Amino acid sequence: MLQVDLVYFNAGGGHRAAAQALEEVIVSQGRPWRVRRVNLTEVLDPTRLFHRVTGMEPEDLYNKRLASGFTLGLAQELRLLQGLIRLAHASLVQRLARHWAATQPDLVVSLIPNFNRALHDSLAQARPGVPFVTVLTDMADHPPAFWIEPGTVQHVVCGTDHAAQQARELGVPPHRIHRSSGMILRPDFHLPTPLDVAGERLRLGLDAATPTGLVLFGGTGSRVMKRIATALPETPLILMCGRNAALAEELRSLPSAAPRFVVGYTQDVARWMRLADFFIGKPGPGSLSEAVQQGLPVIVTRNAWTMPQERWNTVWVQAQGLGVVKRSFHDVDAAVQELLADLPRFRANALAVRNRAVFEVPEVLAQLLQSARAGRAALASSP
Numbered sequence: 001m002l003q004v005d006l007v008y009f010n011a012g013g014g015h016r017a018a019a020q021a022l023e024e025v026i027v028s029q030g031r032p033w034r035v036r037r038v039n040l041t042e043v044l045d046p047t048r049l050f051h052r053v054t055g056m057e058p059e060d061l062y063n064k065r066l067a068s069g070f071t072l073g074l075a076q077e078l079r080l081l082q083g084l085i086r087l088a089h090a091s092l093v094q095r096l097a098r099h100w101a102a103t104q105p106d107l108v109v110s111l112i113p114n115f116n117r118a119l120h121d122s123l124a125q126a127r128p129g130v131p132f133v134t135v136l137t138d139m140a141d142h143p144p145a146f147w148i149e150p151g152t153v154q155h156v157v158c159g160t161d162h163a164a165q166q167a168r169e170l171g172v173p174p175h176r177i178h179r180s181s182g183m184i185l186r187p188d189f190h191l192p193t194p195l196d197v198a199g200e201r202l203r204l205g206l207d208a209a210t211p212t213g214l215v216l217f218g219g220t221g222s223r224v225m226k227r228i229a230t231a232l233p234e235t236p237l238i239l240m241c242g243r244n245a246a247l248a249e250e251l252r253s254l255p256s257a258a259p260r261f262v263v264g265y266t267q268d269v270a271r272w273m274r275l276a277d278f279f280i281g282k283p284g285p286g287s288l289s290e291a292v293q294q295g296l297p298v299i300v301t302r303n304a305w306t307m308p309q310e311r312w313n314t315v316w317v318q319a320q321g322l323g324v325v326k327r328s329f330h331d332v333d334a335a336v337q338e339l340l341a342d343l344p345r346f347r348a349n350a351l352a353v354r355n356r357a358v359f360e361v362p363e364v365l366a367q368l369l370q371s372a373r374a375g376r377a378a379l380a381s382s383p
Contacts, residue, residue, distance in 0.1 A: 008038070130372065139285045219243060228280060280336075282306070
């Protein structure tokens, strides 16, 4: 049985979620592969030295920044991180090469940025001929050396025409660029599950008839949610706080004229989105794509605090007519009024987006495995 490795880490939740979704679909399709999720942090630091020295995981600082909303300066920090990765390149390659030699994958799929040259070079050293593919979990690359690594035998799966064009401009040969129809989402976002929206809203104490917003800032929430809730006392809201229990308690204690429901950590984000009429959040590729998949128009911001790899996502929102982009959530009340004034058109545009990426990517992987097998057979039969 062929082994397919899905490489992720826990900086944000999107990389891990994409790996889990791909594994679920591959298994459900009955493909003759053994799928293994590989946490890069555990491979590079198997003894958890970083945690023992600092008391935190390497991704914790980044995730805390997301939860606080303090993302100003991340573009500069990204370049510093990339410089450190380049300095450690030789050491990273040797450590990863030992891992690939020991585990013997037949295909390696990267769902992470920044480390793809090290992943590619180490695999080529330990397992020559084994294909390496990077599935972008962002709608756009942020060159240089973020997702796409020029000069490598790297296949890339791009969820937007813009990302595919970036790959061409960086010199990736056309046969190594594979276009999917969007971002990888969990399969439950694609299931037409029946739901009595009006009845469920009433059960939760929400208004069955008034347009309801869903506020979501990833799995750790964000302090900006309190500002949004305070600015929208007349708007029914579903406030999703993820693992941020302290934020959830604060939001429950806020006074409001309109009904609200505060949600803690849940795996059933798709169901909660089906109970809403529009989305308020940051322009992250995952939550943005999830909202649009459920037919929700969006309200997002673009400013100096927006993470650099997510800024193009707001261009996509405006070009597709999917919602309202503001400079700040200080204008969120005006943004809600603007959205509600044209809600049917925005909703129709969202429903027109067709994303089947989680079902398309396994077929790309199957083609790469077949090509690699054919290449090995041709090499074995040559005199």
